[in-house]
Amino acid sequence: MTVHTPEPATHAWQSLIGGEWVEAADGRRFDVHDPYSGAVVGDAPALGRADARRAIEAAGAAFPAWAATPPAERQGVFLRAAALLEERRERVVAQLAREAGTTFGFASFQVGFVAGLFRQVAAVPYAPIGEVLPSDMPGALAMGLRRPVGVVAAIAPWNAALILSARSIAAPLALGNAVVLKPSEHSPYVGGLLWGELLGEAGLPAGVLNVVTHAPGEAAAIGDELVEHPLVRRINFTGSTATGRRLAEAAGRNLKRVVLELGGSNPLIVLRDAELPYAVDAATFGSFANQGQICMSARRIVVERPIAEVFLDGFARRARELKVGDPRERDTIIGPLIDAHAVATVRERIAEAVAGGARLLAGGEADGPCVQPTVLTDVPAGAALAQHETFGPVVTVTVVEDAEEALAVADATPYGLSAGILTRDLDKGFALAERLRSGIVHVNDQPVHDEPQMPFGGVKDSGWGRFGGSAAIDEFTELRWVTLQSGTRPFPF
Numbered sequence: 001m002t003v004h005t006p007e008p009a010t011h012a013w014q015s016l017i018g019g020e021w022v023e024a025a026d027g028r029r030f031d032v033h034d035p036y037s038g039a040v041v042g043d044a045p046a047l048g049r050a051d052a053r054r055a056i057e058a059a060g061a062a063f064p065a066w067a068a069t070p071p072a073e074r075q076g077v078f079l080r081a082a083a084l085l086e087e088r089r090e091r092v093v094a095q096l097a098r099e100a101g102t103t104f105g106f107a108s109f110q111v112g113f114v115a116g117l118f119r120q121v122a123a124v125p126y127a128p129i130g131e132v133l134p135s136d137m138p139g140a141l142a143m144g145l146r147r148p149v150g151v152v153a154a155i156a157p158w159n160a161a162l163i164l165s166a167r168s169i170a171a172p173l174a175l176g177n178a179v180v181l182k183p184s185e186h187s188p189y190v191g192g193l194l195w196g197e198l199l200g201e202a203g204l205p206a207g208v209l210n211v212v213t214h215a216p217g218e219a220a221a222i223g224d225e226l227v228e229h230p231l232v233r234r235i236n237f238t239g240s241t242a243t244g245r246r247l248a249e250a251a252g253r254n255l256k257r258v259v260l261e262l263g264g265s266n267p268l269i270v271l272r273d274a275e276l277p278y279a280v281d282a283a284t285f286g287s288f289a290n291q292g293q294i295c296m297s298a299r300r301i302v303v304e305r306p307i308a309e310v311f312l313d314g315f316a317r318r319a320r321e322l323k324v325g326d327p328r329e330r331d332t333i334i335g336p337l338i339d340a341h342a343v344a345t346v347r348e349r350i351a352e353a354v355a356g357g358a359r360l361l362a363g364g365e366a367d368g369p370c371v372q373p374t375v376l377t378d379v380p381a382g383a384a385l386a387q388h389e390t391f392g393p394v395v396t397v398t399v400v401e402d403a404e405e406a407l408a409v410a411d412a413t414p415y416g417l418s419a420g421i422l423t424r425d426l427d428k429g430f431a432l433a434e435r436l437r438s439g440i441v442h443v444n445d446q447p448v449h450d451e452p453q454m455p456f457g458g459v460k461d462s463g464w465g466r467f468g469g470s471a472a473i474d475e476f477t478e479l480r481w482v483t484l485q486s487g488t489r490p491f492p493f
């Protein structure tokens with residue numbers, strides 16, 4: 001049955017600076033489009049560099065009081081925010097479809113994930129316990145203290161807008177930092193302003209979270225200010241490797257620590273002893289969830305020859321059966337890509353691979369803003385599809401002779417975010433997992449999986465630093481050495 005979620009009205013959003021809902025200093029605004037219908041779903045302030053500076057200064061002013069807030073108060077904010085988010089589940093799911101073309105299933109998952117993230121983060125204010133260190137100085141009590149860093153800049157993408165923006169701010173805030181969040185121009189509300197609203201209602205003081213929206217093509221001005229302003233002490237970025245590289249270069253010049261969660265070309269290895277119907281289900285979900293617009297999506301399936309034919313038959317059939325279309329219809333699996341440029345890029349890359357000799361086993365066409373789930377094999381090594389992350393429902397399959405070759409093929413990429421190894425032999429799977437150069441490996445599962453408490457992040461061109469769990473404490477606090485000298489100590493002169 002087709003069920004439509006309720007449509008909220010078109011929105012006129014404002015940015016959030018110092019607890020005030022504000023316009024850009026020069027008054028400019030920009031339109032936000034529904035990726036499926038193309039309709040304008042709202043408009044938001046097109047902030048510039050001077051506005052970003054105001055936001056950073058507001059965060060800097062709010063920081064000392066927030067850092068001194070008792071952990072229980074910070075905890076309370078996140079527990080209330082989790083409940084508020086769940087109360088608004090339906091509206092948020094509808095809004096995810098409108099701003100980002102997110103299907104009902106993936107949007108619902110994101111709401112559940114973030115409610116869980118907020119509840120876990122509610123314990124984080126109590127987590128930085130520090131240490132007492134043995135000192136060779138008589139009478140000295142030496143401590144390692146974890147303290148919030150000050151202002152954290154968070155730059156988030158649109159693809160899993162809710163999760164990726166929430167995780168960019170949750171632990172930093174819970175640890176006592178103030179934050180300036182820059183959402184993607186595609187998802188100013190579900191990837192940013194929503195948190196200003198919700199956390200404000202949950203009791204977050206004014207200025208602790210600031211959300212700066214901007215027009216398409218104007219991210220760099222705000223990004224430059226975030227990297228260069230001396231009050232910003234940490235930056236976290238989730239997005240493309242190209243943008244992350246530029247940001248890391250600028251951060252290096254400014255001696256700022258960054259957490260970078262970038263692209264992936266994630267392999268799914270299917271070994272000959274994999275359970276077959278399960279392998280087909282895993283490959284289908286891993287390749288096509290959120291129409292392949294997930295940094296962890298399975299992009300390259302590497303299958304051992306003895307099961308290749310039967311696996312490919314099943315996989316191509318499943319791909320052809322997935323419902324493509326309007327993300328508001330609850331049984332849609334493949335919604336639209338984020339914009340026409342994304343559709344054109346994916347189509348060009350499919351066409352280039354096919355012209356170079358690739359065989360199309362499923363899909364290959366676009367229906368308006370949606371690209372059919374596409375499975376290709378024999379893709380030439382030089383094709384863009386084989387070389388670069390392609391953000392869409394397109395997956396390549398390589399047939400190999402044995403597990404060693406599978407490992408070599410899986411590793412032949414500059415990326416290293418997530419990977420899956422399907423096998424019934426967990427010992428064999430673990431041995432391969434240990435050798436794969438990937439920040440995340442799932443044995444007998446596919447690469448798309450996240451939980452708030454896990455150390456999430458990549459190696460090589462997929463970035464550095466980790467979101468999640470105790471890793472976030474290292475990333476978003478300063479470890480300081482403080483001593484108390486009891487009485488006097490001798491000096492050499």
Ligand code: ADP
Pocket residue numbers: 155156157158159182183184185219220221222223224238239240241243244246247
């Ligand atoms: P995607 O292709 O997923 O949109 P991007 O890396 O372009 O990947 O975008 C991820 C985030 O980075 C978005 O919030 C985007 O606005 C932002 N961004 C893009 N260019 C810059 C830049 N020069 N400086 C800072 N942020 C940027």
